Amino acid sequence: KAGVTQTPRYLIKTRGQQVTLSCSPISGHRSVSWYQQTPGQGLQFLFEYFSETQRNKGNFPGRFSGRQFSNSRSEMNVSTLELGDSALYLCASSLVALAGGDTQYFGPGTRLTVL
Amino acid sequence: AQTVTQSQPEMSVQEAETVTLSCTYDTSESDYYLFWYKQPPSRQMILVIRQEAYKQQNATENRFSVNFQKAAKSFSLKISDSQLGDAAMYFCAYSPSEKLVFGKGTKLTVNP
Numbered sequence: 001k002a003g004v005t006q007t008p009r010y011l012i013k014t015r016g017q018q019v020t021l022s023c024s025p026i027s028g029h030r031s032v033s034w035y036q037q038t039p040g041q042g043l044q045f046l047f048e049y050f051s052e053t054q055r056n057k058g059n060f061p062g063r064f065s066g067r068q069f070s071n072s073r074s075e076m077n078v079s080t081l082e083l084g085d086s087a088l089y090l091c092a093s094s095l096v097a098l099a100g101g102d103t104q105y106f107g108p109g110t111r112l113t114v115l
Numbered sequence: 116a117q118t119v120t121q122s123q124p125e126m127s128v129q130e131a132e133t134v135t136l137s138c139t140y141d142t143s144e145s146d147y148y149l150f151w152y153k154q155p156p157s158r159q160m161i162l163v164i165r166q167e168a169y170k171q172q173n174a175t176e177n178r179f180s181v182n183f184q185k186a187a188k189s190f191s192l193k194i195s196d197s198q199l200g201d202a203a204m205y206f207c208a209y210s211p212s213e214k215l216v217f218g219k220g221t222k223l224t225v226n227p
């Protein structure tokens with residue numbers, strides 16, 4: 001079974017631009033979660049999507065948004081980029097929603113650099 | 116607030132020795148899940164071990180085992196017979212409901 005894939009792997013943007021990151025979960029997985037990883041803050045939960053619905057959202061501004069499609073693929077969008085948005089963005093998929101305590105399978109991440 | 120604390124930013128161990136990584140968490144929930152994830156350098160994060168809070172028996176997975184103390188809100192990871200491939204960042208994570216809260220991680224170095 002193919003693992004979680006994320007595209008693109010690397011991205012360089014300038015302040016004020018917007019960016020869209022994509023995540024394809026493991027086949028059959030219906031939950032996709034997004035995390036931001038930085039050296040200072042560590043891993044922080046952004047949001048989870050399950051069956052095309054956002055189930056929960058972390059403490060991030062409204063510039064961070066996402067969606068999930070009927071095939072469970074998910075996209076994350078960040079508008080009006082700031083320097084502090086530079087981070088590794090990880091996506092993870094699982095069979096059931098996070099509330100079920102299922103194992104999360106992580107993708108390789110997208111390294112976003114904001115100049 | 117739900118927080119996870121890993122008090123050891125870095126640890127080192129000799130190959131074939133045993134090492135224990137500490138993790139404590141703060142919660143008012145009675146039902147939740149705990150995880151240890153491993154992130155090798157430039158590689159994907161993978162699950163090491165998972166524990167359900169309602170189970171008193173400590174989870175084990177080959178050379179990896181946990182010491183789960185629910186009352187103390189402690190969830191340490193023991194790695195036996197350490198191997199060079201165990202070198203990585205180890206993250207403790209806590210899942211109360213519909214989110215996953217991670218600790219800041221412990222960088223484990225394995226010396227040959």
